[in-house]
Amino acid sequence: MSASLTAHSQEKKQIRTSQGRQRSLPATLASLSFTDNDYLDLSRHPRVAEAAIGAIRKSGSGARAARHLGGPCPEHQSLEKSLADWKGTEAALVFASGYQTPLGIIPSLVGTKDTVLLERNAHACLFDGARLSQARLRLFARNDPNSLEEALTSNQKLNPEGRVLIVAESLHSMDGDWVELSRLIDLKNRFGAWLLLDEAHANGITGSQGAGWAAEQGLAGQVDVQMGTLGKALGSSGGFVAASASVIDHFLNEARTFLFSTAPAPAAMAAASEALRLVRSSEGDRLRERLGQNIRLFSTALPSFQSGPIQPRVLKSNAAVIQARDFLRARGIEIAAIRPPTVPEGSARLRLSLSARHSEEDIRKLIVALAELPSV
Template sequence: MLRMSADHLDWVEGGVAAQLGDLDAAGLRRRLRLLQRDSVGLVTLDGGTVVNFSSNDYLGLAVSDQLKQAMVEAVSRHGVGSGASRLVCGNMECHEALEAALAEFKGTEAALSFSTGHAVAVGVLPALCGAGDTIVLDKLSHASLIDGARLSGATLRIFPHNNLEKLERMLVAIRAKNAKGRILVVTESVFSMDGDAAPLAALVELKDRHGAWLLVDEAHAFGILGPQGRGLVAGLRLEKRVELQMGTLSKAAGVSGGYVAASREVIDLLINRARSLIYSTAPPPAVAATAAAAVAMIGGGEGDRRRERLWANRAHLLSLLPELDADLVMAAIVPVMIGGEREAVAAAEQLMEAGFFAPAIRYPTVARSQARLRVTLSALHELVEIEGLVGCLRRHMV
């Protein structure tokens, strides 16, 4: 029988237990919830049936019959695993077909797919930047982008959210100090916790003026914004001026994985230097094939119909909450500000009791005392469900 040493027991009881106690005291301890899908619009969560207003499956493709069938057929044809990394023997026809579809969809020369969106960020940033370079991130950039920037060894700078005046002063100072180093500006097109958008047109002008590159994370715009759901970059016709477009296939596409779309040379370099690609088993071939089917759906008539339904749901929610600034809610994310962490958790629990799941988002995901309920809309929601949610929300809005 395995016996733990006294030192190990002391470390667990005095270290781990104490840290968990601190999280409890601050109202920040999290736990995994067991979810089961009951029907198209309902889920069972911790034993209760609720309407899910927390999913990033904005178009409802994760439960679509078309993608279910695509997955079944792909498993039958390709099996369930890739067997190795892409550079060993795991690179299959469906991976390359997905990347060709993504490149065409995003208006770039090439694309590269990864197992997750997080793997994209921690692979791409260190592959392109290092010592002597500078990565400048919007303060509200996703944690994966911050992780990737830290791993790169480049100098890391943060500019206040969407503050282009401050960003320009930083770029001037960086260029004056280091004329030869590369500068990469990093932002999201739609920010995951606030639902607002980056001023991409102005950002492009700014980075061009100072000789920088721009990486735009389209995770929450892919499939939703722009022509055929091709994202905010395409919506602003900036495909040829944004060096790096990254995103995920786990939100509007309804599957899993991540991608980066860029020039052919950049993609070739990433194949050789992105560690999260080189040292990871390739995504299951059936997942890649299903993701390609999702991209085709998003860009076709079915995607148009689902986006129309999503935007109708968004308009209905905002009409019931006129105090929210509709101009700031660019996609399907509607933050309902609460403030305190404990208060946000209590509000989420009361919503659960009423039959609605909208999670409490707390530090460190957002700043302290900026806790909120994060409401996400789907093409699958019914108007009556939105009306019921709003009735409950009004009791908690600050």
């Protein structure tokens, strides 16, 4: 007979605790926080909040049903139109979260006869979407020009008839580096593969009007599916894809996390629409400039760090990361202690997330505290 569920859970907790992997939800954060992804500080912007309140008054607190059943959703439709315009695509579709987006779209594109080529350290939702599709999963090393080519070549020999979907993040969520997109696109064109680019962390912060890394590189038109979340620089919640009208119609009919989930709340959609208006305006430019100043100040003092807002400091062991987090917390600074399974074993790290919200003084305080950190 198996142990009771409570006993099983307690045993698992003991194992996690001994490995430095036990998590709990924080009751409070230190006053100066570098843990969130609100890169442009829009989640508390008065115009964004007002838009959300207005949508609740007009359309109610919930969407009442999945999109096919719940009647017209003006906030969703209007946001989708703006997202498509921003991304330069014919259409866009919103999902209840960024996490649910690849869980719906990847299995709608590929199946048992096909292959997903995924970056080795990609976000969990991209892995989970690929696994759910039951396609062959091959991993490649990010920004290694040979690794993807080798995977494509060997896959072509093994499975010449199957479809191939390449999946990559533009700004990596944990490493903070930018993908070499032109190389990915060359290879996808050469091998006749499709490309899904997750711009979760890049949307809003780079490219003209903050339209993301593919836009910044002038390559957006060559990405088959541009994916994003509304929960980071857009300060709201939900996920989205932007693509041709036919591809979006395909997702609308085939993506199960779209079909079988209540549509996101109208307030979240209206908030994201208003945030997107700000992102595309001169205020968006001003906020990106503020964020850029913070990144420059930070990386001038600590040049080994990345050039974007996500600044990892790999300390390897879980215990060292927890110790470092507690050291900084005691100095009034909150930093995320990232451990497996979020990152691979042996690569636990501090993840600092810079925002336009931070003042110069905040960044200087962070630099001083990091310099005092015993193991950094």
